[in-house]
Amino acid sequence: GESVGLHLPTLSVQEGDNSIINCAYSNSASDYFIWYKQESGKGPQFIIDIRSNMDKRQGQRVTVLLNKTVKHLSLQIAATQPGDSAVYFCAETMDSSYKLIFGSGTRLLVRP
Amino acid sequence: KAGVTQTPRYLIKTRGQQVTLSCSPISGHRSVSWYQQTPGQGLQFLFEYFSETQRNKGNFPGRFSGRQFSNSRSEMNVSTLELGDSALYLCASSVSAGDDEQYFGPGTRLTVT
Numbered sequence: 001g002e003s004v005g006l007h008l009p010t011l012s013v014q015e016g017d018n019s020i021i022n023c024a025y026s027n028s029a030s031d032y033f034i035w036y037k038q039e040s041g042k043g044p045q046f047i048i049d050i051r052s053n054m055d056k057r058q059g060q061r062v063t064v065l066l067n068k069t070v071k072h073l074s075l076q077i078a079a080t081q082p083g084d085s086a087v088y089f090c091a092e093t094m095d096s097s098y099k100l101i102f103g104s105g106t107r108l109l110v111r112p
Numbered sequence: 113k114a115g116v117t118q119t120p121r122y123l124i125k126t127r128g129q130q131v132t133l134s135c136s137p138i139s140g141h142r143s144v145s146w147y148q149q150t151p152g153q154g155l156q157f158l159f160e161y162f163s164e165t166q167r168n169k170g171n172f173p174g175r176f177s178g179r180q181f182s183n184s185r186s187e188m189n190v191s192t193l194e195l196g197d198s199a200l201y202l203c204a205s206s207v208s209a210g211d212d213e214q215y216f217g218p219g220t221r222l223t224v225t
Contacts, residue, residue, distance in 0.1 A: 034213075034214075036216075041218070042218055042219075043116070043202050043204075043216030043217050043218050043219050044155070044202070044204075044216045045216070046213050046214070046215070049213070089154075089155065091155075097168060098143065098145060098160040098162070098167050098168045099145075099157040099160065099168045099170065100145070100147075100155075100157060100204075100214065101157070102147075102154055102155035102156075103154075104154050105154065
């Protein structure tokens, strides 16, 4: 069953293309950021994280960029696949806190 | 290693009733957090427990409460249910600290009629 909002911004990409999902975070004191992927009927799944002392971090097919000046986070997915179709959330927190603050999410649709 | 498990997966309750949801963290994880997910408000933090103590709490009314047991399993309770409490309730566990990777369970879908 559905587990996320009905009016999320949607990014539609062709299979094989690169995807870029953006997020504006809220707290300039946040020092730890995470991207999550949520598929229908499932809980969020960790993709990649980054700390505030970095501006770029790469994983397998994914890259996260952090711009603290404008409080902006982006997730780049290389060679997007149908299995990447999901809702993507950014989350922020401070090391002193155990509370994740989530963005509103972006729905990624991959066209075959 | 088994993931985070939540029971029940689906629940239907009537306004005014109370409900208890259960979460079993990954073995060895001592921190358990709870989140509410709705279409209107998105994912919102409820509270976090570590070693049976609540370390942080979100902005929810006192009708929402939780606890953690010595084996790290956690329960959350909602009393005097309102229609607006209908949501997906997610539990996440991590080893200990706030910046440890949090692993989410599949959630409990609560419908209040």
